[in-house]
Amino acid sequence: MIIHSQKRSFGKGCNVSLFTLGTMRATENLDKMYSLIKNAHHAGINHLETAASYGKAEILIGEALKKLENSEGIIKKKWIITTKVLPKGDFNYLKNNFENSLKNLKLNKIHNLAIHGINLDEHLDWVLNGEGEKFLKWVIKKGFVEQIGFSSHGSYSLIEKTINRDLFSFCNLHLHFLDQSKISLAQLALKKNMGVLAISPADKGGKLYSPSNILLKASAPYHPLELAYRFLISKGITTLSLGATKFEDFNIAKKLMNSNQKLASTEITALENIEKLANEELKASKCEQCRSCLPCPSEIPIPEILRLRNISIGYGQLEFAKERYNLIGRAGHWWEEKNASFCLECNECVPRCPSKLNIPDLLKQTHKLLVENPKKRLWD
Ligand code: SF4
């Protein structure tokens, strides 16, 4: 069966669907990968995103695509595939790993290759001047990739610098309705004709598949996740990653596979309602994310911690905020390193806050609200 879904141009590469199947959670066995890719196809998805570091994902994709072509007539060549390499190692290590990725995916060349996690200045330097540069020149010269991109969980200024090097044709960023701090970076990338993928807007975007009563009430008649997806699509974000694990996870993507249009007035009203209700919950204690309070002598990421407070109290997504808060200091350069307990109560930040927030007090409250024993990470 031919599925018609809208596609958008993704950098210099082939056009991709509004949703992308992320395969980090699909690594149990071939049956699971096969069924997720098949469901993705029926939801109009033509783009798969993976990485050599996602366990057996590349091997399972290679097998599943072959099986889908043989048993369902879903043609392998029609899939657009992105894989990623971590910014580490020397040329030979990278070359061997990349050749392994091609072998596992059963491909001679790949559409998109991303440097996975330009999170620190030294990672960018590795790409521009180090072994990374040598490796990228080699894959391009050999014609093994159509385009090169990057993903980043790093700071705003590092991502901005990376985009402005004009080396990459696409980027994967944290872009969420509940955290719009990187939307302007996505717009900068889009202006440069780069493709932009939103990393996990459902899960990392606030566990929106499991919304609070506050969100449900404010979003009516829409589901909060549907609204969050539509918000990103309407901002021109090329494609949204979907870390599906079961059939139901495709329902909203299926509904929105052709939703490449401006927001309707009812959607705008629902999005405004969410903000209105969140403001009512937070009253005068809302952190506006302006970052004027920085730098903190104790290197506390004040806006990030107070954003989790906004999300837990304002939007009611307490479990999500707890999970993110308790990851602080446990994820290396993939997330923040210091939680609110490092506040020295020096009060240096207080006069810098235009919202006149009592920052040390709010940090203390947030720590009390969110701290618990950390859970094991998906890829620990
Ligand atoms: S009061 Fe706490 S958060 Fe503010 S600058 Fe001092 S140490 Fe940093």
Ligand code: SF4
């Ligand atoms: S200055 Fe105030 S409002 Fe701005 S990010 Fe810092 S705490 Fe939030």
